[in-house]
Amino acid sequence: MTYFELVPYAFKKFGILRAMHTGVPTALYYATRRALPESDKPALFTMNIMPPMMTVWYHLIQKNIGDRVDLTIFDSSGTLDQKDFPNARVQKMMNFYAATKSDEFLYHIARKRKIGWICDDDMFILNSKAVDLVEQSLSKPRTASFSFRPRDWWHFDIDGKEYMPSSSYCTAFNREIYCDKEQLSLSPCDGNNHVSHIGSPLSRFDTFDKANETLIKKGYTCDILPIEKQGEYVIGYSGMSSAVMMLWHFTTPEQMMNYLEAPKKEAWKGNTLFTILSGLLAISDLQDMHETITGKPYNLRSMPSKKDLDRLRKQHEPLLREGKTFNTVSDVSKVLLAAL
Numbered sequence: 001m002t003y004f005e006l007v008p009y010a011f012k013k014f015g016i017l018r019a020m021h022t023g024v025p026t027a028l029y030y031a032t033r034r035a036l037p038e039s040d041k042p043a044l045f046t047m048n049i050m051p052p053m054m055t056v057w058y059h060l061i062q063k064n065i066g067d068r069v070d071l072t073i074f075d076s077s078g079t080l081d082q083k084d085f086p087n088a089r090v091q092k093m094m095n096f097y098a099a100t101k102s103d104e105f106l107y108h109i110a111r112k113r114k115i116g117w118i119c120d121d122d123m124f125i126l127n128s129k130a131v132d133l134v135e136q137s138l139s140k141p142r143t144a145s146f147s148f149r150p151r152d153w154w155h156f157d158i159d160g161k162e163y164m165p166s167s168s169y170c171t172a173f174n175r176e177i178y179c180d181k182e183q184l185s186l187s188p189c190d191g192n193n194h195v196s197h198i199g200s201p202l203s204r205f206d207t208f209d210k211a212n213e214t215l216i217k218k219g220y221t222c223d224i225l226p227i228e229k230q231g232e233y234v235i236g237y238s239g240m241s242s243a244v245m246m247l248w249h250f251t252t253p254e255q256m257m258n259y260l261e262a263p264k265k266e267a268w269k270g271n272t273l274f275t276i277l278s279g280l281l282a283i284s285d286l287q288d289m290h291e292t293i294t295g296k297p298y299n300l301r302s303m304p305s306k307k308d309l310d311r312l313r314k315q316h317e318p319l320l321r322e323g324k325t326f327n328t329v330s331d332v333s334k335v336l337l338a339a340l
Contacts, residue, residue, distance in 0.1 A: 003263045004272045007242050010249035014049070015095045018248075021078025025092035033108040036070050036089075042134060042172060043110035044069040044117045047093075047101055049077045050244045050283065052290035052298040057121045058085050059293050060339060068131045069117065072109055074101050077248075099186040099207045102168065106186075107179055114138070116179075117172035122282075123149060123236035125170070126339050130233050134172040137223045144177040144220040145212070148234045152227075154196045158216055162195075166222045168208040170234050177220060184211040235335050238328070242272070243279020250302035256280075257304050260312055268319040277316065278329050281309055285333035292340060 001009065036043055044061070048054040054073065061071065071088040073080065076095040089109075093101060102118050110116035115138055119125065130148070137146040147166035156163040168186060178184050189210050192202040205213070215222055225233060250256045260277060267273055284306055290298045304312075313326050 003259065003267065004270075006249070006259070007245065007272060007276075010245040011241075014245055014248050018049075018076060018078050019094050022076060022092045022094045025078075026094045029091055029093065035109055035111050036072070036113060038112040039070065041113070042069045042115035042117045042131065043105075043113040044071045044119060045074070045102065045105040045110070046071075046119050046121045047074045047076060047098060048080065048121045049095065050121075050240070050247075050286075051077065051079055052286045052300075053121055053240070053283070054080060055084070055290045055293055055298070056286055056336065056340075057124055058088065060124050060126065060336075062087060063339075064125055064128045065131050070113075072105060074105070076101075097187075098168070099188060102186050102207070106173060106175060110175060111179070114175060115172055116175050118168055119170040120168075120236065122238075122240045123170045123234055124336060124339075125234055126335075127233040133225065133233070138172060138174045140221070140223075142177075142220050143174060143223055144182075144215045145171055145173050146223045146225070147171040148225050149230060149236070150224045151206075151209075153198050154192075154194055154202055156194050156213060156216060158213070163216055163222070164224055165209050166212050166224060167206070169236065171208065177215070178211070182211075182215070182218070184214060186211060235332055237279070237282045237332055239275040240279045240282060243276045243283060246276055247280075247283070247300055247302050253302055253304045253308070256302045257308060257312075265319050268316045269321045273316070274320055274324055277309070277312055278326055280304070281313065281326060281329045282333065284309055285329070285337075289333075289337060289340060292337075 046057065073085060073088050073090045074093040075090055076093055078092050080090050082090045106116040115134060117134060134146050137143055145166055148170040149167060151165040151167045156165060186208045188207055189205050190203060192205045194202055196202050212222055246256065260273065263273060287298050317326055
């Protein structure tokens with residue numbers, strides 16, 4: 001099995017093995033689908049498969065927006081402890097597609113709320129005014145969503161006008177429009193023929209993209225925070241899931257190092273190894289932040305040492321395709337550390 005074939009295998013393996021920890025809680029959840037109580041507060045949602053990242057994300061939520069939202073966490077690793085997240089509802093959930101879990105939240109857990117807000121666990125909220133922006137935007141007539149971080153590598157071309165795709169990285173929804181009136185789904189699908197900014201043509205609608213298109217075509221507003229403001233409110237890593245899956249797949253740091261060192265130099269011009277090493281560098285920083293917050297280390301059985309990760313970074317950064325760098329990880333980590 002090649003280095004890039006191992007990644008989808010690791011995803012499948014994770015889903016099967018972690019189901020032993022999440023299967024029964026998932027079945028019990030579906031037996032009741034208990035909603036949050038009625039309230040004017042936005043309902044905020046995230047999903048997690050890497051506990052130290054959840055510690056940092058939750059800490060910043062509590063620091064910056066606290067009890068202005070009601071928080072639900074779907075734990076697809078089956079390893080989060082409810083007592084570590086006292087102001088959240090932690091629900092063990094099988095590792096279904098992100099769109100499936102997000103729609104479950106919007107249609108059932110948040111069904112008594114006007115605003116359902118989805119935020120990836122690698123997208124961190126930094127500003128206490130984030131809730132104000134969401135509430136102000138979604139109070140406007142026919143405004144269906146508010147995005148803190150849109151996609152920037154393509155755009156919708158609808159009736160001769162350009163629109164940025166909202167994405168689902170950190171997006172709040174007016175449930176009365178999204179769920180009750182339009183009955184939409186966040187599911188990805190084929191058929192994206194809009195305008196690419198990176199040369200290669202589009203083919204797929206990612207999470208929320210097709211519903212985003214539908215809303216725009218029906219005359220709704222999908223509001224987006226201006227690009228010059230985005231860094232004030234959210235910051236995040238990119239493409240973390242592959243690294244997380246490899247950490248769950250391997251059982252020792254030596255296995256992880258062998259995996260990263262075995263491919264030929266040319267392989268580092270592609271995305272797979274760059275994305276995995278970037279993710280490992282980020283997770284290593286998040287482990288440090290977890291210890292800063294809790295006073296306790298969080299050991300990951302297959303995580304290489306910082307010394308080994310830094311050696312790999314220095315060794316392979318010159319081999320990367322033009323425009324790729326590991327500095328982005330360091331920049332995000334510096335901001336997060338200062339924000340703790």
